[in-house]
Amino acid sequence: MRRRLLIACAACAVALLGSSVLAQARGQARQRQANMPVAQVPVALLDSTCKLSPAQKQKIQDIQTKLTEDLKALRPARGAQPxxxxxQKRRDLTQAAVTEINNVLTPEQREAIRQTMPLLQALRTATIPLPVVADLKLTDEQKKQMLQIVADVREKLRGLPAAERRAKMREGMADARKKLEDLLTEDQKAVIKKYREQNRDRARRNRP
Known part of the structure; x- marks a missing residue:
């Protein structure tokens, strides 16, 4: 009887430990996913979100520049095997950069950026380049509607079986992209168009 009790207690302990470890791992995964975009958000956009000091801007710019160079170094040479x-190396480098950036920010700044991330995801859905977001001067109403559009698409996809969800994903995102673009004023669209044209010209000049 005593032996059975000991076995039962041990089993419960293992189960509880397993649940704790699993919950912790999931929490860390969610945290990594939530923080990941910070390393890719332009400094000007971060500044417009949480007002960086000159020293913070320089430190974050240096971190992002190094990340860009490190990621570029991982690209295989032409004709070489990837x-x-x-x-995994890209994920590790990005996460390291995220940690460094978070260490530069104050808790209040980190919270302001965290709250902005859903909007940035919505803008990405609309293929709006992040470097121009600060120049768009989006109104609060535009931001609210953009978040709602993306939330509606996700809600429609949520209850579908995996195979059907994948099939509907492209259609849903295309519809969301059109609605998001329709929210922009002509002046905002002109800012985006100018940036894209300049970026294309820069890419042509840098092409070997």
């Missing part, structure tokens, strides 16, 4: 571990 590194099978490159994807």
């Amino acid at each position: 590194d099978p571990g490159a994807a």
